[in-house]
Structures are given as structure tokens and as C-alpha cells.
Amino acid sequence: MNAVGAPGVAGVPPGDVEAAVAALTPRLPLGVALSGGADSTALLVACARRWPGQVVALHVNHGLQAAADTFERHCAALCERWQVPLRVGRIDARAQAGESPEQVARLGRYRALAKLASAEGDFVRSASGEAKAAEPATTGDRHRAVQDIVLGHHADDQVETLILALSRGAGLPGLAAMPRTAERAGLRWHRPFLDLPANTLRAWLRARGEAWVDDPTNADLRYTRNRIRQQVLPALAAAFPQFRETFARSARHAAQAQELLADIARADLDQTGTPPRIRALQALPRSRQANALRAWLAQAAGRAPAARQIDELLDQIADCTTRGHRIHLKAGSGQVVREGDTLRWYNGAPLPKHPR
Numbered sequence: 001m002n003a004v005g006a007p008g009v010a011g012v013p014p015g016d017v018e019a020a021v022a023a024l025t026p027r028l029p030l031g032v033a034l035s036g037g038a039d040s041t042a043l044l045v046a047c048a049r050r051w052p053g054q055v056v057a058l059h060v061n062h063g064l065q066a067a068a069d070t071f072e073r074h075c076a077a078l079c080e081r082w083q084v085p086l087r088v089g090r091i092d093a094r095a096q097a098g099e100s101p102e103q104v105a106r107l108g109r110y111r112a113l114a115k116l117a118s119a120e121g122d123f124v125r126s127a128s129g130e131a132k133a134a135e136p137a138t139t140g141d142r143h144r145a146v147q148d149i150v151l152g153h154h155a156d157d158q159v160e161t162l163i164l165a166l167s168r169g170a171g172l173p174g175l176a177a178m179p180r181t182a183e184r185a186g187l188r189w190h191r192p193f194l195d196l197p198a199n200t201l202r203a204w205l206r207a208r209g210e211a212w213v214d215d216p217t218n219a220d221l222r223y224t225r226n227r228i229r230q231q232v233l234p235a236l237a238a239a240f241p242q243f244r245e246t247f248a249r250s251a252r253h254a255a256q257a258q259e260l261l262a263d264i265a266r267a268d269l270d271q272t273g274t275p276p277r278i279r280a281l282q283a284l285p286r287s288r289q290a291n292a293l294r295a296w297l298a299q300a301a302g303r304a305p306a307a308r309q310i311d312e313l314l315d316q317i318a319d320c321t322t323r324g325h326r327i328h329l330k331a332g333s334g335q336v337v338r339e340g341d342t343l344r345w346y347n348g349a350p351l352p353k354h355p356r
């Protein structure tokens with residue numbers, strides 16, 4: 001494990017970090033998702049300075065690498081110094097065959113963070129009033145549950161996310177990259193550093209003598225994200241010095257367009273019903289059928305189908321002109337079938353005997 005970030009840079013770098021945090025208007029107490037890496041260490045310090053006594057650090061120990069305990073120890077020492085209570089959740093984020101380890105870890109992490117945030121309401125302050133003593137509350141002085149959580153994603157992360165989306169041929173939802181603010185699992189998630197380059201955050205920490213922990217897997221070029229960070233971003237910086245701003249602008253355009261598509265899908269699904277009636281779908285232009293089907297299946301199946309599955313489904317819908325015509329398509333973990341006049345999505349369940 002490389003613990004770096006020793007004091008060293010003379011002078012104080014631009015105050016963008018504080019300005020980015022000061023622009024937030026979260027409900028307090030504020031949860032800081034703290035990995036122990038540079039970005040969330042900067043986030044914790046900036047938030048603790050901005051809202052003293054009103055910040056709770058939330059750390060997820062993945063237990064995946066030997067480094068996991070080093071991260072947790074760093075978080076504990078940092079929080080002790082800044083008098084910020086630290087809540088730690090442990091998850092077993094091992095991927096099953098065929099699953100992406102990064103995706104499994106990410107989903108598990110968000111679930112664990114949401115759980116830690118809501119559990120915050122079950123903790124009491126210690127007799128001395130110190131917020132860091134955490135015991136299940138039975139009476140009295142309960143902490144308020146955390147409703148807002150900040151994440152340390154920065155401008156380089158946003159560019160990486162966009163390039164990753166392009167590399168897998170993603171549609172608008174992927175090209176929209178990460179939102180600045182999002183409501184999920186009953187919580188509001190913020191990314192105040194999305195406009196700041198990674199090195200601004202590191203320079204800010206160094207100027208304050210704050211250490212962080214570097215993730216040893218960041219050097220591993222078998223991970224696509226690391227190849228983007230180490231090989232693509234330097235080339236982009238040389239060719240297009242403004243790439244962080246311009247790529248972020250493109251992501252915002254995509255996000256706006258995606259909002260429109262989501263509105264249109266809602267309106268069209270109001271007309272077709274959910275699950276959609278086949279006749280009503282056929283009355284829509286093909287692109288709007290695709291848009292409505294994507295939205296319906298994203299909700300029913302928990303994830304949007306691949307482009308070729310949507311194409312196949314659209315062809316089957318177009319061909320469906322007689323009462324006896326079957327529709328059958330594998331989508332996600334289940335299948336779409338025709339049932340009478342409507343489509344249905346079954347989660348892996350066997351086909352009904354007469355799928356008409």
C-alpha cells in the first residue's frame with residue numbers, strides 16, 4: 001500500500017475546492033462517502049471545515065484486497081483528527097462468474113452507503129456529546145438520519161466515464177455520464193467536484209499536509225479505466241487542452257436529451273399502458289417504440305436491453321399482425337412474450353402454455 005500525500009507544496013493552491021463544496025446546500029447532517037483515496041479525503045476535509053460538527057463519514061470496507069484495512073485505518077485516523085464520526089459498513093463484493101467485479105463492488109457500495117445513511121438515525125451521541133461514539137439508540141438523543149451524501153468524483157472521472165461509455169457503444173443514458181445531483185434509494189447524492197481536475201484536489205491536500213491512500217490496483221493496466229487514465233487522458237490533454245470542459249459539456253447535452261426521451265417514453269407508455277399493448281405500440285413511429293420499450297424494460301427487468309434485442313423486438317412487433325402470431329425474446333435475465341393483446345416480461349419464468 002502506498003501511503004502518499006506528504007506535505008510539500010508551498011503556498012495555497014486555488015480555492016476551487018472550498019468553493020465547490022460551499023456551492024452545495026445539503027440537508028444536514030451531511031454524509032461524506034469516504035474511501036480514503038485522495039478525492040474523498042479532500043471532500044471530507046473540505047466538508048468538515050464548511051459544516052463543523054454536522055458531517056458524518058461513511059466508509060465501505062470491501063474486504064476485496066489486503067489494502068482494505070489500510071483504507072479503513074486511514075479513514076479512522078482522518079476522522080479522529082477532524083472530529084468527524086465514522087460509520088463503517090462491510091460488504092462481500094465477490095463477483096459471480098460472468099459478472100463484472102467493478103460493477104458488483106459499485107452496486108454493493110451504493111447499497112451499503114444508503115444503509116449506513118439511514119442507520120445514522122439509530123445512533124446516539126455519547127454522554128460527552130461527542131458525535132463519534134456510536135451505539136444503537138434506545139432513547140433520547142438520536143442522531144438525525146443522513147439524507148444527503150457527497151461523492152468525490154471529479155472532472156477526470158467524468159471524462160473516463162464518458163470514454164468508457166463510448167468504448168462500449170452506449171446510448172444517451174451512458175453518454176450523459178454522472179449527474180451532479182441524483183435522487184436514489186430515498187437519498188440525494190451530490191458530486192461537487194465534477195468540474196475539478198484530479199490534480200487540483202491532490203495539490204490542495206498537499207498544501208494542507210493531508211495524506212491519503214493510493215489504491216494499488218490503479219496501476220494495473222488490465223482494467224480499462226486505468227488504461228484510460230494513464231494512456232488516453234495524457235494524449236487528450238496534449239491534443240485538446242480543454243477536453244475536461246468540452247467533454248463535460250457534451251455529457252450535459254446528452255443528459256438533457258435523455259431527460260426529453262424519458263418524458264416522451266412516459267407519455268407514450270401512458271398511451272400504450274404498462275405492460276404495453278401491441279396495437280398501441282404499432283401506432284408509434286419505430287424510434288418511439290424503441291424508446292418506450294427501453295424505458296418499460298429498464299423498469300420491468302431492472303436494466304435496459306441491448307440495442308440488438310430492441311431491434312429484434314421491434315421486428316417481431318412489426319410482424320405481429322395476426323391473432324396467432326407469437327412474440328418471444330430473451331431480455332436480461334428473463335423474456336418478453338406476447339400475452340393476448342399485450343407484451344409481458346417474465347423474470348426467467350417458464351413460458352405460459354398459450355402465449356397469445
Ligand SMILES: Nc1ncnc2c1ncn2[C@@H]1O[C@H](COP(=O)(O)OP(=O)(O)OP(=O)(O)O)[C@@H](O)[C@H]1O
Pocket residue numbers: 032033034035036037038039040041058059060061062109150151152153157215
Ligand atoms: N469504499 C468506499 N467507501 C465509501 N465511499 C467510497 C468508497 N469507494 C468509493 N467511494 C466514493 O465514491 C467516489 C468515487 O469512487 P472511486 O472508486 O472513483 O474513487 P477511489 O479512487 O476509490 O477514491 P477517491 O475518489 O476518494 O480517490 C469516492 O470519491 C467516494 O466518495
